[in-house]
Amino acid sequence: MTTINIPRLMALASKATPGPWRTSIPDDTLVIAENEEIATAFGDYSIDHESMEANAAYIAAVDPTTVLALCRRLQYAEAAINGALAAIEVYSDKIVDGGLQHLTWRAGG
Numbered sequence: 001m002t003t004i005n006i007p008r009l010m011a012l013a014s015k016a017t018p019g020p021w022r023t024s025i026p027d028d029t030l031v032i033a034e035n036e037e038i039a040t041a042f043g044d045y046s047i048d049h050e051s052m053e054a055n056a057a058y059i060a061a062v063d064p065t066t067v068l069a070l071c072r073r074l075q076y077a078e079a080a081i082n083g084a085l086a087a088i089e090v091y092s093d094k095i096v097d098g099g100l101q102h103l104t105w106r107a108g109g
Contacts, residue, residue: 006071006074009067009071010071012064012067013064013071017033017064018033018063018064019063019066020033020063020065021033021038021059021060021063023053027049027052028053029041029052029056030056031059033063040056
């Protein structure tokens with residue numbers, strides 16, 4: 001599995017021009033934020049214009065605001081998984097034959 005360096009992604013996204021980003025008309029190979037050029041997808045225009053447009057659309061979709069939101073959701077999900085694993089560890093003595101014996105759960109404990 002690919003390792004994701006969340007702090008690095010968040011630091012890079014925090015320093016970049018905020019989103020939303022979009023492709024620019026007429027040829028959709030230029031990525032802009034407000035009226036500022038962010039990136040241009042290059043290629044052999046006569047042969048590969050579709051991939052240039054697809055690359056520009058992808059770059060525009062992964063703007064800093066989106067990256068920060070994805071990183072926060074990943075951090076939340078990882079914390080939830082770690083909490084669930086910790087609960088399983090605490091209640092592992094209640095796990096019998098692949099099932100759970102009666103557990104009483106209450107918020108905060």
